[in-house]
Amino acid sequence: MNAAVRGVVRTADALGVHTLGVEFGYRGLIKDRMRELDARAVSGIIQLGGTILGTARSEEFRTPEGRARAAANLKGRGVDGLVVIGGDGSFHGAQALSDEHGIACVGIPGTIDNDLGGSDFTLGFDTAVNVALEAIDRIRDTASSHERLFFVEVMGRRAGWLALYAGLAGGASAVLVPERPTDIEAVRERVRGSFEMGKTFCIVVVAEGDDAGGAYGIANGVVEGTSLDSRVTVLGHVQRGGPPTMRDRVLGARLGHAAVKALLEGQDQIMVGERSGQIIRTSLETAWTDNDHDAGPLLELIDLLAR
């Protein structure tokens, strides 16, 4: 996300627009925690994981009173427009702030799950998948003559994109995602089939939001009543950090630039995204309603190649 912050600040600076950075998201907006960001302030941040501004959840911003306080702070500082990096929840908040207080809001898709409409990919997704992939690669190295099963739990509460891309790129035998009901018996059969074909180990990638539960529960279910041996890795917040990949930085730079341009052209309640290499603008609403990408083709390809 730092690449997007840098893109916003430097574009604004080049166009003679003043920028403030809000610390810790909507919580900081309510507490008036903002600081000047000029071209120098965003030097040396492009390679840092996380965000220099911090993140936080804010229950208070979900209330009209909280948003009124935030709007008062913004107006008190003479702010005309807001760039919001986030997902579903952040965009609902932005929409309400705009509706209720006339603050122009432009969103940048920034969820790790890639679960938004209006952009092929969200900021942070490419980095998170590569981190998960590196973990899977390391597990593959522990070659063994055992018929051993490895379960790797990755992020993804409502969407399995991270699991799907990591699983396809990592050569997983199976990928379990919220988009498809998980049949423990079928997983067991798949794995047995792989062992019979000569595989000495299988890797199963599990999205945390899978309907059959977390990796530990699924692992126990699959090996129950068999002589199979299983091992579990839960990546957790490891996926959220680390230096961003090239794709995430280039996307951040482009979207940061596009967000400022959109605000200066009078846009409001829209999200900037990238589709087929082009910057596009969609309504904020589209971002959270039109997020039903079809996981089918990826699942098919994974199934086909997992021989």
Added chain:
Amino acid sequence: MNAAVRGVVRTADALGVHTLGVEFGYRGLIKDRMRELDARAVSGIIQLGGTILGTARSEEFRTPEGRARAAANLKGRGVDGLVVIGGDGSFHGAQALSDEHGIACVGIPGTIDNDLGGSDFTLGFDTAVNVALEAIDRIRDTASSHERLFFVEVMGRRAGWLALYAGLAGGASAVLVPERPTDIEAVRERVRGSFEMGKTFCIVVVAEGDDAGGAYGIANGVVEGTSLDSRVTVLGHVQRGGPPTMRDRVLGARLGHAAVKALLEGQDQIMVGERSGQIIRTSLETAWTDNDHDAGPLLELIDLLAR
């Protein structure tokens, strides 16, 4: 490229088609160095850098006699179609082999420079840029009170895409590419301007094919007659190795699968590529003629953000 090899072999296996792997490219084709590749033979290769089949140049394949020998070997083994992973030169060879001997050929774009038409990205490009980016990140860490200039030479003889993406993602002050004539004086002014704005160091990314020469020569030219201090890094073949990124593996899997499907549908002299997330087919000729992507927008964004 191993992801593409795996994609080809496993797709073929799933469809009941037999696959041979040719070692060391056209040279191996002429020497009849081929080996059986079944689903197990491509296990555990997806995370490896380079290619399990090896690469080589072959002067002999540029002659009709060389190609006749290759075709004889292929026919002797009952091969009906060939998947060629490579660039301009490889595709010219494939076209000639098809024209002269009727071997159906399907190409997969696999150059590090991303210099082909018919696909948004080539296999290996994403990995190479991320390697270059990691080097740039490390250089950024060596903070200093000196006004120091770092020159990083990356691959790219005819096309500067690697330099452009690495430079944008790495926060370079300037990127010198074959697509734009390099003015040493202008680079010096740019750098001086950055130092005056408070920067303590500048990174300049140079594509090896830049018209002003290699990084050493350019560095000497820029600091000549000034008190500036410069340091040079030449990445060389470092960019060609290492575990491929998620994008390269997913692209490899998809294109490997698509190439087999195309051959089975009777296609010949085409390349499979990815445009806007969709698999497309273009003529091999398009790949080497329609490669004039416009570097302008990226250069503009780099110039704008390098404040």
Added chain:
Amino acid sequence: MNAAVRGVVRTADALGVHTLGVEFGYRGLIKDRMRELDARAVSGIIQLGGTILGTARSEEFRTPEGRARAAANLKGRGVDGLVVIGGDGSFHGAQALSDEHGIACVGIPGTIDNDLGGSDFTLGFDTAVNVALEAIDRIRDTASSHERLFFVEVMGRRAGWLALYAGLAGGASAVLVPERPTDIEAVRERVRGSFEMGKTFCIVVVAEGDDAGGAYGIANGVVEGTSLDSRVTVLGHVQRGGPPTMRDRVLGARLGHAAVKALLEGQDQIMVGERSGQIIRTSLETAWTDNDHDAGPLLELIDLLAR
């Protein structure tokens, strides 16, 4: 471990000694799965994670009958001496094989837990700690205004060295290891103290063999009855793979070389290790009895610096 295999093979080759590689450890020894290893066979393996020979457990080798079969295979192939890379269990097996059948055995310390006497460090330890450290770094990046607690479970059933080194290098607030009884209440107080001192998040590293249980259980115990928010990462076998670090490769090369020299000098039932930069030889028995390194100083330093 591949660096050690290469060191053994190339040293032997240089000294005119023939080498066989046993696949999948003692299991392969019993099944007579051995293959010729010459200087070329160990080319290009030094950077690979895991081991090219594979690993496996063997219940059968724990029986006199199993060992008799293994010895017969070795003698049938004219093998005079055996280099065993492993830990406690492997060395017990080697000792028995030597005692019962006169096969000269030299051990190389190769456990991820660093839980052997006779060597400052075991092969694989440096790599495993660096992998764990990288995960901790990524978690640190997810800056937050929450007072959030991260628990990272690393390997170490009987010894907490991996947790201690990763925790000290990763700036952990607390490290829970088998060497010291864990007091959940004390952990809670430590963490609260950190938050009061202005920390916005704390990382607790847990060795899997800690007396208070795994990371999930400890995390639940610590946050119970508080408003603290916790997240868990379980690294699992991720720590066993990946390209080995410089230290592990240099250690492997040196110990592989030393093991061959020791066998040629008629040594038996010893382990080669490195102490203070020097190669030393100790009895195999020492390796598993003299492994009570004192974790005290490291724990003290961690406690002192975790302010």
Added chain:
Amino acid sequence: MNAAVRGVVRTADALGVHTLGVEFGYRGLIKDRMRELDARAVSGIIQLGGTILGTARSEEFRTPEGRARAAANLKGRGVDGLVVIGGDGSFHGAQALSDEHGIACVGIPGTIDNDLGGSDFTLGFDTAVNVALEAIDRIRDTASSHERLFFVEVMGRRAGWLALYAGLAGGASAVLVPERPTDIEAVRERVRGSFEMGKTFCIVVVAEGDDAGGAYGIANGVVEGTSLDSRVTVLGHVQRGGPPTMRDRVLGARLGHAAVKALLEGQDQIMVGERSGQIIRTSLETAWTDNDHDAGPLLELIDLLAR
């Protein structure tokens, strides 16, 4: 180095001692650029490459006038002791400052070349070698049927340790260091021998201070008059950055702690180092006079294993 800064600050804090951080080394000392460092100020820095305090050279500090100004600044702020992280040059300066102005000085070995007496390893060396090693690994991946020679130039003006450790760990065919006169003809013969033994490529690691010149010159010399094909990589400052390894962080923490203890015990003009895992103290003079480690055994092992 940040781990050492953290170690100094937190140890001092725990012992009730106040700490100032001097920005940009001796230059900052002369310009009175110092800032308060409390326990919180060194949070979140342990994983960062470079140093949060910056580095710089200072010609002025080599003069008695410069040192007098620095001493006046230190005394004006009530500073009793100075911890200096650096090498030869920094320690000469510290000694002079102590001699002339009675400022107690304790050194921490912090050169990338590992060229100091009084410590097995210097801070930053382990990280730099691992970075060089990763580059060598990537080059190894670019398997080829060509008989191709890769030259990798690493840091090391007067000492070849970085080249030796990287070369041994990276499986180099030859390592050229200042400690041994380089015979171009012998390198050519070595390489030819390797190709005759079936190697398809050779990697030669060159320390920048080698007597035969830089990697480009050596490469040209070796291939001259042959049909060999060479490629050059010059790592440069890439080796100075990036997240430090576990070893460097643990060493930094230990030495930072030991430096504060030494100052509090009234020590002056000494360096703290680590030998055989123990913290030791030697005179600053020892650090720069007793640095003639014997490169012989490593060179022998490299030659033996490079078959």
